[in-house]
Amino acid sequence: MDVVKNKRPIGVFDSGLGGISVLKECVKLMPNEDFIFFGDSQNAPYGIKTVGQVYQLSKNIVEYFVNQDVKAIVIACNTATSAAAKELRQEYPDLPIVGLEPALKPAVLHKEHSNILVMATKLTLREDKFNHLMQQYEDQANIMKLPATDLVEFVERGEIDTPELKQYLRRILKPYLGKIDSVVLGCTHFPFAAKAIQEIVGENVYVIDGAPGAARELKRLLVKGHLEQDPTSKGTVIFHNSNPDPKEIELSKRLFNL
Structure with missing residues (x-):
């Protein structure tokens, strides 16, 4: 050595x-x-x-x-x-x-034929790398994309559990509440808001990052x-x-x- x-x-x-x-x-x-x-x-x-x-x-x-x-x-x-x-x-x-890549595979394996929401930045979600990854699993799960670039700004300011953060998360997550089995945190900023995300989507939803x-x-x-x-x-x-x-x-x- x-x-x-x-x-x-x-x-x-x-x-x-x-x-x-x-x-x-x-x-x-x-x-x-x-x-x-x-x-x-x-x-x-x-x-x-x-x-x-x-x-x-x-x-x-x-x-x-x-x-x-x-x-x-x-x-x-x-x-x-x-x-x-x-x-x-x-x-x-x-x-x-x-x-880093969004932890899509663990989410797919967590539950068969589940509904998976991937939260990430706009660039990550539109790049070929993610879309090729998504194509690998699209016949095993219903995968939805949610651009959440503003969440980066909250973490950069150290806001990880503020009322304003939760208001933002409730607004963007509202269309998916009660309809998803997993949330993939596809940006390394997002785990700092994982507690707030879990609170909003509910304890039965699997929240994972890479x-x-x-x-x-x-x-x-x-x-x-x-x-x-x-x-x-x-x-x-x-x-x-x-x-x-x-x-x-x-x-x-x-x-x-x-």
């Missing part, structure tokens, strides 16, 4: 702070690893930008991580994964890059590449943000410790 090589950190990034939901799952599964989280709050939300813009923003962050000598990267953003993951893997073939799956994939790639850090070590987490306002780092730490 190359101790020095394996002690390098893992880079995790998102269009803002939502990816901290993925970071938490990674730290839970791999508490011995060192992580650098980069939130691009200055350019959030990615979900309303063009594919080209999201790709360039993502590439800039990956180059920043490469300069930090990371050993792996997690694109903790469904939108950035859709727009940039394939190209970035081709450009950095020696760097393990984990992406963060645990991404954490497992990261661990698999580390094991495969013999990149794991000493299991007895205690990992660290460092937060960076494109927005220079110190409040962004404070909010990042608060969301991480929820």
